Amino acid sequence: MAMQAVLGFDMETDIGSFTPYYEGLLSGTPVILEILARHGVTATFFFTGDAARKHPQVARRVRDAGHEIGSHSLFHETVGDPLFDIPGISSLLPEEVELRLLRASQWVEEAAGIRPVSFRAPRLFGSTAMVNALEALGYVADASYPMYYYRDRLGPYHPSCEDWTQEGEMSIVELPNFADLSMISHDPYGRDLDQWPLFRTESAEALLRHIDSYAGYCGDRNVEPFLCFYLHPWEFHPMPTGPVHYGEATVIPDPFIVRNCGPYAAEQFDALIRELLARGTRFVQAREVTLLL
Numbered sequence: 001m002a003m004q005a006v007l008g009f010d011m012e013t014d015i016g017s018f019t020p021y022y023e024g025l026l027s028g029t030p031v032i033l034e035i036l037a038r039h040g041v042t043a044t045f046f047f048t049g050d051a052a053r054k055h056p057q058v059a060r061r062v063r064d065a066g067h068e069i070g071s072h073s074l075f076h077e078t079v080g081d082p083l084f085d086i087p088g089i090s091s092l093l094p095e096e097v098e099l100r101l102l103r104a105s106q107w108v109e110e111a112a113g114i115r116p117v118s119f120r121a122p123r124l125f126g127s128t129a130m131v132n133a134l135e136a137l138g139y140v141a142d143a144s145y146p147m148y149y150y151r152d153r154l155g156p157y158h159p160s161c162e163d164w165t166q167e168g169e170m171s172i173v174e175l176p177n178f179a180d181l182s183m184i185s186h187d188p189y190g191r192d193l194d195q196w197p198l199f200r201t202e203s204a205e206a207l208l209r210h211i212d213s214y215a216g217y218c219g220d221r222n223v224e225p226f227l228c229f230y231l232h233p234w235e236f237h238p239m240p241t242g243p244v245h246y247g248e249a250t251v252i253p254d255p256f257i258v259r260n261c262g263p264y265a266a267e268q269f270d271a272l273i274r275e276l277l278a279r280g281t282r283f284v285q286a287r288e289v290t291l292l293l
């Protein structure tokens with residue numbers, strides 16, 4: 001069966017919420033654009049409002065290269081239901097969600113000249129309130145569903161307004177982020193099933209073994225494999241592996257978070273795209289998935 005794939009890049013500060021820097025956004029994005037152009041592949045870049053406002057030239061460069069501009073919250077805050085706790089990052093109150101997402105849309109539009117219609121929640125911490133707010137704001141796609149955690153939906157679906165993880169009648173389309181459900185999990189959250197960040201902590205070849213196994217799992221269930229990936233520009237630029245000091249604390253990133261960021265990640269990403277194309281994979285933008293249902 002032909003595989004469909006969405007490449008989603010979360011355009012945020014280096015190492016997600018753990019630094020205030022944009023070295024990866026500035027230096028990793030051109031590397032990504034070059035690889036995508038080499039293969040003639042299109043992708044979706046989900047900008048936080050903050051990233052777009054501080055570096056509008058990056059958003060415009062991505063847009064001018066023909067890729068989709070989406071939103072990734074305002075400041076990489078927890079928009080939905082947290083799957084695990086992170087110090088200093090509390091969830092938005094339900095009544096704050098729509099205003100925050102509106103401001104994020106506005107800041108991205110001011111920078112890129114395009115109103116985003118696709119969204120991804122930071123850390124894939126989505127919620128029913130979030131999906132309802134996205135629909136009210138005119139979004140057509142949300143790529144937040146973590147397949148490793150819920151392990152239920154395999155392909156794109158219209159969610160229920162009462163439970164975003166279930167099928168329902170909403171117009172927005174939910175895109176599950178691929179995880180290898182053919183594996184047995186030994187992690188309470190199922191994170192050992194997840195795709196990320198195997199392409200650089202191991203290799204494109206290791207990730208492709210999981211993709212092929214998952215495609216077989218889908219085939220057994222008569223479902224067309226759908227691969228939604230989440231990646232970050234800071235993975236394409238060397239990241240600090242030692243302590244990062246702030247006014248109140250020193251943060252040491254876990255080794256897997258920063259391992260092989262830079263040239264190795266770029267080389268493996270290039271190999272991943274090449275191999276997926278060789279398997280007949282069709283790359284689409286998040287907003288285009290609505291047309292395929």
Ligand SMILES: [Zn+2]
Nearest residue numbers: 010012122123
């Ligand atoms: Zn993120």
